Amino acid sequence: xxxxxxxxxxxxxxxxxxxxxxxxxxxxxxxxxxxxxxxxxxxxxxxxxxxxxxxxxxxxxxxxxxxxxxxxxxxxxxxxxxxxxxxxxxxxxxxxxxxxxxxxxxxxxxxxxxxxxxxxxxxxxxxxxxxxxxxxxxxxxxxxxxxxxxxxxxxxxxxxxxxxxxxxxxxxxxxxxxxxxxxxxxxxxxxxxxxxxxxxxxxxxxxxxxxxxxxxxxxxxxxxxxxxxxxxxxxxxxxxxxxxxxxxxxxxxxxxxxxxxxxxxxxxxxxxxxxxxxxxxxxxxxxxxxxxxxxxxxxxxxxxxxxxxxxxxxxxxxxxxxxxxxxxxxxxxxxxxxxxxxxxxxxxxxxxxxxxxxxxxxxxxxxxxxxxxxxxxxxxxxxxxxxxxxxxxxxxxxxxxxxxxxxxxxxxxxxxxxxxxxxxxxxxxxxxxxxxxxxxxxxxxxxxxxxxxxxxxxxxxxxxxxxxxxxxxxxxxxxxxxxxxxxxxxxxxxxxxxxxxxxxxxxxxxxxxxxxxxxxxxxxxxxxxxxxxxxxxxxxxxxxxxxxxxxxxxxxxxxxxxxxxxxxxxxxxxxxxxxxxxxxxxxxxxxxxxxxxxxxxxxxxxxxxxxxxxxxxxxxxxxxxxxxxxxxxxxxxxxxxxxxxxxxxxxxxxxxxxxxxxxxxxxxxxxxxxxxxxxxxxxxxxxxxxxxxxxxxxxxxxxxxxxxxxxxxxxxxxxxxxxxxxxxxxxxxxxxxxxxxxxxxxxxxxxxxxxxxxxxxxxxxxxxxxxxxxxxxxxxxxxxxxxxxxxxxxxxxxxxxxxxxxxxxxxxxxxxxxxxxxxxxxxxxxxxxxxxxxxxxxxxxxxxxxxxxxxxxxxxxxxxxxxxxxxxxxxxxxxxxxxxxxxx
Ligand SMILES: *[C@@H]1O[C@H](CO)[C@@H](O)[C@H](O)[C@H]1NC(C)=O
Ligand SMILES: *[C@@H]1O[C@H](CO)[C@@H](O)[C@H](O)[C@H]1NC(C)=O
Ligand SMILES: *[C@@H]1O[C@H](CO)[C@@H](O)[C@H](O)[C@H]1NC(C)=O
Ligand SMILES: *[C@@H]1O[C@H](CO)[C@@H](O)[C@H](O)[C@H]1NC(C)=O
Numbered sequence: 001x002x003x004x005x006x007x008x009x010x011x012x013x014x015x016x017x018x019x020x021x022x023x024x025x026x027x028x029x030x031x032x033x034x035x036x037x038x039x040x041x042x043x044x045x046x047x048x049x050x051x052x053x054x055x056x057x058x059x060x061x062x063x064x065x066x067x068x069x070x071x072x073x074x075x076x077x078x079x080x081x082x083x084x085x086x087x088x089x090x091x092x093x094x095x096x097x098x099x100x101x102x103x104x105x106x107x108x109x110x111x112x113x114x115x116x117x118x119x120x121x122x123x124x125x126x127x128x129x130x131x132x133x134x135x136x137x138x139x140x141x142x143x144x145x146x147x148x149x150x151x152x153x154x155x156x157x158x159x160x161x162x163x164x165x166x167x168x169x170x171x172x173x174x175x176x177x178x179x180x181x182x183x184x185x186x187x188x189x190x191x192x193x194x195x196x197x198x199x200x201x202x203x204x205x206x207x208x209x210x211x212x213x214x215x216x217x218x219x220x221x222x223x224x225x226x227x228x229x230x231x232x233x234x235x236x237x238x239x240x241x242x243x244x245x246x247x248x249x250x251x252x253x254x255x256x257x258x259x260x261x262x263x264x265x266x267x268x269x270x271x272x273x274x275x276x277x278x279x280x281x282x283x284x285x286x287x288x289x290x291x292x293x294x295x296x297x298x299x300x301x302x303x304x305x306x307x308x309x310x311x312x313x314x315x316x317x318x319x320x321x322x323x324x325x326x327x328x329x330x331x332x333x334x335x336x337x338x339x340x341x342x343x344x345x346x347x348x349x350x351x352x353x354x355x356x357x358x359x360x361x362x363x364x365x366x367x368x369x370x371x372x373x374x375x376x377x378x379x380x381x382x383x384x385x386x387x388x389x390x391x392x393x394x395x396x397x398x399x400x401x402x403x404x405x406x407x408x409x410x411x412x413x414x415x416x417x418x419x420x421x422x423x424x425x426x427x428x429x430x431x432x433x434x435x436x437x438x439x440x441x442x443x444x445x446x447x448x449x450x451x452x453x454x455x456x457x458x459x460x461x462x463x464x465x466x467x468x469x470x471x472x473x474x475x476x477x478x479x480x481x482x483x484x485x486x487x488x489x490x491x492x493x494x495x496x497x498x499x500x501x502x503x504x505x506x507x508x509x510x511x512x513x514x515x516x517x518x519x520x521x522x523x524x525x526x527x528x529x530x531x532x533x534x535x536x537x538x539x540x541x542x543x544x545x546x547x548x549x550x551x552x553x554x555x556x557x558x559x560x561x562x563x564x565x566x567x568x569x570x571x572x573x574x575x576x577x578x579x580x581x582x583x584x585x586x587x588x589x590x591x592x593x594x595x596x597x598x599x600x601x602x603x604x605x606x607x608x609x610x611x612x613x614x615x616x617x618x619x620x621x622x623x624x625x626x627x628x629x630x631x632x633x634x635x636x637x638x639x640x641x642x643x644x645x646x647x648x649x650x651x652x653x654x655x656x657x658x659x660x661x662x663x664x665x666x667x668x669x670x671x672x673x674x675x676x677x678x679x680x681x682x683x684x685x686x687x688x689x690x691x692x693x694x695x696x697x698x699x700x701x702x703x704x705x706x707x708x709x710x711x712x713x714x715x716x717x718x719x720x721x722x723x724x725x726x727x728x729x730x731x732x733x734x735x736x737x738x739x740x741x742x743x744x745x746x747x748x749x750x751x752x753x754x755x756x757x758x759x760x761x762x763x764x765x766x767x768x769x770x771x772x773x774x775x776x777x778x779x780x781x782x783x784x785x786x787x788x789x790x791x792x793x794x795x796x797x798x799x800x801x802x803x804x805x806x807x808x809x810x811x812x813x814x815x816x817x818x819x820x821x822x823x824x825x826x827x828x829x830x831x832x833x834x835x836x837x838x839x840x841x842x843x844x845x846x847x848x849x850x851x852x853x854x855x856x857x858x859x860x861x862x863x864x865x866x867x868x869x870x871x872x873x874x875x876x877x878x879x880x881x882x883x884x885x886x887x888x
Contacts, residue, residue: 079114083306092109092141092229120196123141125191139156145308146310151231154230169655206239211685215664243286249369260324267283279349281348287677317386320352333355362408370384370412370415383423424454603655609779644712647710657708666678687705687750718749
């Protein structure tokens with residue numbers, strides 16, 4: 001089928017594509033937890049609850065109009081100040097050159113005015129009349145900005161040429177199906193014209209800069225900006241290098257020394273959290289070359305964003321100040337924030353200083369920060385992000401006081417930039433009960449209407465616009481834009497593709513909204529392998545309890561956190577995923593040349609085996625509790641084998657390697673000392689943060705865990721081995737489990753690992769399909785006689801008690817059976833741990849569960865479609881990848 005046949009001018013028929021989207025979701029879900037650092041949401045009182053969220057809310061167009069009106073002045077200013085058309089056209093051409101150099105002369109790009117598009121932002125794709133040679137342009141793409149032109153290019157490549165844009169780590173862009181120059185498909189004679197129903201596509205989250213961008217050089221950034229433009233993103237955060245601005249501001253204007261600032265900034269891998277005032281000094285101090293080089297990088301980033309006609313969002317002053325300010329300005333109103341998960345309350349890392357917004361110094365610093373950015377960057381697009389209250393609940397709830405706080409924050413921005421507009425994350429309204437309607441209204445109205453834009457960040461779960469009379473008239477994203485706000489990137493390409501396309505969709509598309517809902521219930525990476533329980537085995541319940549995984553008695557220290565933090569939940573059926581994997585493997589011979597196929601294959605196998613490992617772990621505990629030394633030994637060895645096998649699997653794809661993360665960190669270093677520091681930062685971010693004692697681990701352990709080859713072999717495996725060693729010892733000696741000793745050894749392992757310098761591969765090795773098939777047969781193929789043998793051995797090892805394998809009954813023939821019995825078991829549907837809000841309010845929780853029920857229904861619907869026959873499933877998998885493996 002020609003992709004072009006599916007397309008319709010303006011009235012885009014997305015529903016036609018619905019089936020494949022539903023099926024797609026099946027695979028997206030399975031890959032959801034890979035590089036996503038785990039959710040903060042479920043940790044009580046965690047100040048920055050930035051979970052991986054991608055979302056949209058469809059707003060009736062009648063309402064959307066009002067939001068856009070409020071920001072019309074800003075939009076006019078931005079349109080007026082946008083880079084000249086020739087520059088934007090050239091920037092768009094640059095994207096094409098990097099993406100498809102062989103077609104660089106096949107497209108003609110042209111900026112058009114909004115007037116030519118009924119006053120909206122848009123792109124238009126047209127055939128160019130006739131052409132004499134293959135060098136002549138065939139397709140004209142017009143757009144109101146450079147980004148719009150590039151989105152038009154993406155639209156054409158996707159819908160007319162069947163190609164797929166993806167990050168390198170998730171398989172890379174699949175452009176094989178794009179014909180050679182001179183043979184591009186024609187669009188229909190009227191051309192294709194697509195308007196943006198809302199002006200903005202927002203992208204990023206305050207922590208993405210550390211989880212994903214921490215070690216990026218310009219080459220990687222350039223690729224990302226190209227990706228953003230292709231996805232239509234025109235409102236990205238631009239937070240890089242802000243430490244350099246702060247350094248200049250505090251040194252030049254507020255009389256601070258370099259050493260005054262040494263303990264203010266975090267290390268290179270922890271900047272997101274020092275910017276938010278969660279910590280200071282940890283991983284630092286930053287070398288001067290870091291400041292300088294990041295500033296150079298930021299200037300390149302901004303320049304490119306402006307060339308493409310984007311609106312980069314700059315940071316603004318939130319009140320977070322260096323300790324030295326207290327001594328330099330003794331009368332300033334400065335409070336010290338509480339401890340954010342450091343172990344010893346060590347003031348060296350914890351408890352940052354916050355300048356009260358009512359202090360006159362607040363406006364002075366706010367102004368100086370904006371002015372310095374203007375001076376360094378040469379221009380601004382007038383939108384500034386500031387999230388003071390995400391970190392800090394105001395001391396008094398008097399609406400008048402709150403109004404004065406909001407006004408001061410804004411005044412700081414405005415006195416640096418007359419046209420400043422404040423962009424605020426609306427998260428605080430959903431998680432902090434302080435923000436009742438009067439307080440919320442006071443804050444939102446403390447700034448003139450049109451000067452504050454709120455991101456309804458948690459909209460997919462708990463949209464605030466609904467309960468706040470639409471933020472009391474204040475414009476908010478998803479009323480003036482759509483967005484993606486995730487902690488980490490480079491996974492689930494399909495999800496990003498879909499979300500980005502929403503910026504150009506006019507109709508409410510149920511399938512997508514549902515898909516979106518589904519994805520918000522992501523797997524939170526609470527797999528035992530990567531987030532090992534640090535409790536006495538006698539406290540771990542191996543019961544098939546629907547709602548509790550670890551049964552922690554009240555009164556012990558970790559109770560609160562464990563309850564919400566360590567309880568994974570799966571809302572999808574494991575057996576379905578196993579089935580999908582079998583279909584996937586079966587299609588492999590034809591498709592394994594596709595990099596995107598291999599990415600999904602590795603990811604899906606990883607997901608299935610990770611769930612298997614969870615069950616295996618609880619089998620170990622069961623054997624331990626029955627004082628079965630042999631069973632404990634056998635099963636824990638099997639767990640460790642599985643960790644090794646998973647490491648081997650992950651090694652088969654570049655997207656799942658530890659090496660690149662560490663090497664990119666070292667690459668930014670200017671000398672040996674920095675190399676050591678940066679590598680330590682990189683290793684620490686993904687394992688355990690903060691000042692653990694010898695016997696007390698930090699709560700921020702496995703906070704940014706990763707399924708990366710190298711990490712399993714070198715860290716997660718050895719850690720589990722230590723635990724099992726103490727289990728066996730306990731049985732053999734007939735003594736209690738030595739919890740303290742295990743902790744001590746594990747913490748020591750962690751700290752040594754963080755300091756070590758061993759090198760990991762930066763390139764994949766091994767064949768993904770062969771490895772995946774081997775593992776499937778080793779662990780999951782119950783029609784395979786060999787697996788059966790293992791099953792029998794299992795039963796012997798567990799003294800004839802039902803084993804995992806017998807429980808599961810994974811046989812494809814019994815597929816529906818499994819769905820029914822397995823779907824409700826503890827392993828499959830781990831409870832949806834209450835988030836801080838719903839936990840405090842039963843009625844909300846219920847509505848949450850309701851939503852969950854709905855999403856499950858949709859999931860099984862989608863799954864059913866896939867299941868309808870193996871042939872349908874196989875066919876779909878083949879078409880999904882086939883176009884990507886075709887030759888020209
Ligand atoms: C800056 O600090 C130095 C040394 O701490 C002090 O002598 C000087 O007066 C300060 N200048 C201003 C403008 O505060
Ligand atoms: C599972 O085992 C059966 C029997 O040995 C075999 O025919 C089948 O190909 C295996 N499945 C996979 C995906 O390898
Ligand atoms: C697996 O399912 C089949 C068919 O439903 C059933 O006959 C068999 O007893 C099941 N095996 C186990 C171990 O539950
Ligand atoms: C819980 O939420 C419901 C409905 O949103 C509300 O009526 C009730 O007052 C809330 N209860 C508490 C304790 O916040």
